[in-house]
Amino acid sequence: MTLQKQARFWLIFIVGFFFLIWLFSGILLPFVTGMAIAYFLDPLADKLEARGASRVVATSIITVLFFLVFILVLLLVVPMIGSQLAGFLERFPGYVDALRSNVAPYLQNVLDRVAPETLQSVSDAIKGQSANALKWAGNVLSNVLSGGLALLNFLSLLFITPVVSFYLLRDWDRIVAKVDSYLPRRSATDIRQCASEIDETLAGFVRGQATVCMLLGLFYGLGLTLVGLEFGFVIGLMTGLVSFVPYFGMIAGFAVGMGVAIAQFGFGLDLALVALVFLVGQVLEGNFLTPKLVGDKVGLHAVWVMFALLAGGAVFGLLGVMLAVPVAAVIGVLVRYGLRQYLSSRLYDHGPEPQGADGQPETEN
Numbered sequence: 001m002t003l004q005k006q007a008r009f010w011l012i013f014i015v016g017f018f019f020l021i022w023l024f025s026g027i028l029l030p031f032v033t034g035m036a037i038a039y040f041l042d043p044l045a046d047k048l049e050a051r052g053a054s055r056v057v058a059t060s061i062i063t064v065l066f067f068l069v070f071i072l073v074l075l076l077v078v079p080m081i082g083s084q085l086a087g088f089l090e091r092f093p094g095y096v097d098a099l100r101s102n103v104a105p106y107l108q109n110v111l112d113r114v115a116p117e118t119l120q121s122v123s124d125a126i127k128g129q130s131a132n133a134l135k136w137a138g139n140v141l142s143n144v145l146s147g148g149l150a151l152l153n154f155l156s157l158l159f160i161t162p163v164v165s166f167y168l169l170r171d172w173d174r175i176v177a178k179v180d181s182y183l184p185r186r187s188a189t190d191i192r193q194c195a196s197e198i199d200e201t202l203a204g205f206v207r208g209q210a211t212v213c214m215l216l217g218l219f220y221g222l223g224l225t226l227v228g229l230e231f232g233f234v235i236g237l238m239t240g241l242v243s244f245v246p247y248f249g250m251i252a253g254f255a256v257g258m259g260v261a262i263a264q265f266g267f268g269l270d271l272a273l274v275a276l277v278f279l280v281g282q283v284l285e286g287n288f289l290t291p292k293l294v295g296d297k298v299g300l301h302a303v304w305v306m307f308a309l310l311a312g313g314a315v316f317g318l319l320g321v322m323l324a325v326p327v328a329a330v331i332g333v334l335v336r337y338g339l340r341q342y343l344s345s346r347l348y349d350h351g352p353e354p355q356g357a358d359g360q361p362e363t364e365n
Contacts (some may be wrong), residue, residue: 022316037165227270247308258271
C-alpha cells in the first residue's frame with residue numbers, strides 16, 4: 001500500500017470514528033465510563049492474577065469492591081456536600097453584600113486615582129467580555145447537562161456501567177491481544193511503540209492526576225474547615241476535584257475561598273490563614289504530589305489539556321469531557337512521532353543524498 005493510500009485510509013478511519021461518536025453520543029456515556037473504569041483497574045487485576053487468582057475471580061473482587069466503595073462515598077459524602085452547597089447558595093447574596101462593604105473603601109481609593117474615561121473604557125470592555133464568557137459557559141454547561149445528567153443516561157450509568165466494567169476488565173488482555181493481531185505487519189512495531197507511549201501518558205495523567213485531585217480535595221476541605229471558614233469543606237473539596245483542569249481549579253477555588261473569607265472575617269489573621277491553606281496546598285501539589293504520582297514525562301501540556309477539555313465539553317457534553325484527555329494523549333503522541341520521523345528525514349537535514357554504485361543519487365522506494 002502506497003503512502004497516499006495509507007493516508008487516505010487513516011483519514012477515512014478518523015473521520016468515521018468521530019462521526020460514529022457524534023451519531024451515538026446519546027448512548028455512549030455508560031460504555032465509555034465502563035471502559036475508563038476497566039482501564040483504571042486493570043493493573044490491580046494483573047497483580048491479583050500474578051499472585052495466583054484467576055482472571056474472573058480477580059475481576060469479580062475488584063469490580064465489587066470498587067463499586068461498593070463508590071456507593072459508600074456517595075452515601076456519606078454527597079448528602080454532606082449537598083447540604084453545604086444548598087446553604088452556600090442560600091447565603092450567597094449575604095456574602096456578596098458583606099464582600100462589597102469590606103472591599104468598597106479600598107476599591108474606591110484605587111478608582112479615585114484613575115481617569116474617568118479610562119475607567120469607562122475598562123468597564124465597557126469587561127462587560128462585553130463577561131457577556132461573551134457567560135454565553136459560552138452557558139452553552140458548555142447546557143451541553144454537559146443535557147448529555148450527561150438526563151434521566152436515561154443516569155439510569156444507564158447506574159445499571160449498565162458496572163456490567164460493562166466487569167466484562168471489559170475480565171477480557172482486557174484478550175482484547176488487547178486481538179487488536180494487536182489486526183495491526184498491519186509492516187507498521188506493527190511503530191504502532192505498538194505509539195500505543196505504549198499513549199498508555200504511559202494516560203496512566204501517568206489519569207491515574208496519577210485522579211489521586212492528586214482526591215488528596216488535594218481532602219487537604220483543602222479539612223484545612224479550610226479547621227481554620228473556621230464557612231462551607232470550607234465543600235469549597236476545598238471542589239477545589240481539589242476540579243484541579244484536573246490545570247490552573248482553573250486552584251484559581252476558582254482560591255477566588256471563592258478568599259471571597260467567603262473576606263465576607264466572613266474581613267481583613268485580618270483569619271484571612272491570612274485561609275490564604276495559607278491554599279499556599280501550602282500548592283506547595284504540596286507542585287513539589288510532592290504531582291512529581292511523585294504524575295511524573296514529569298506525561299507529555300500533556302497544561303494549555304493543551306484545557307483546550308481539549310473545553311472543546312470536548314462544548315461539542316459532546318460530558319462524554320466529550322471524558323474522551324478529551326485520551327484523544328489529547330493520542331494526538332500528542334502522534335504529533336511527537338511525526339516530529340521524530342521528520343527530524344530523522346532529509347526534509348529536515350538537507351545533507352548530501354546517498355550515492356549509488358553508478359554515482360547517481362539513490363531514489364527512495
